[in-house]
Amino acid sequence: MIEHLVLFRCKETCNEETKSKIVSEARALKKNIPELLYISAGINWSERGDGFELALVGRFQDKATLDIYQNHPAHQAFVNEWVKPHIEKVIAIDYFIE
Numbered sequence: 001m002i003e004h005l006v007l008f009r010c011k012e013t014c015n016e017e018t019k020s021k022i023v024s025e026a027r028a029l030k031k032n033i034p035e036l037l038y039i040s041a042g043i044n045w046s047e048r049g050d051g052f053e054l055a056l057v058g059r060f061q062d063k064a065t066l067d068i069y070q071n072h073p074a075h076q077a078f079v080n081e082w083v084k085p086h087i088e089k090v091i092a093i094d095y096f097i098e
Contacts, residue, residue, distance in 0.1 A: 032074035
């Protein structure tokens with residue numbers, strides 16, 4: 001299995017309401033993308049985040065299903081409607097889990 005970890009640094013114009021909406025839209029991806037086995041998303045409350053305010057964790061069976069997710073129209077819509085307008089930096093890490 002693959003764990004997909006994404007950290008988001010918001011633009012200065014991104015308010016708390018928008019952050020909450022980004023989180024809820026990220027969680028909603030599960031409804032439209034069957035290859036997404038698990039998703040968790042939230043707003044960081046820790047001071048250790050180095051400016052990254054939002055996080056997302058997704059779980060996939062293998063690289064092929066992660067690729068399907070990345071290219072899925074629902075994921076692309078999320079990126080275009082929520083990430084690009086409100087996020088200034090993204091860090092994504094993918095790793096194998098047992």
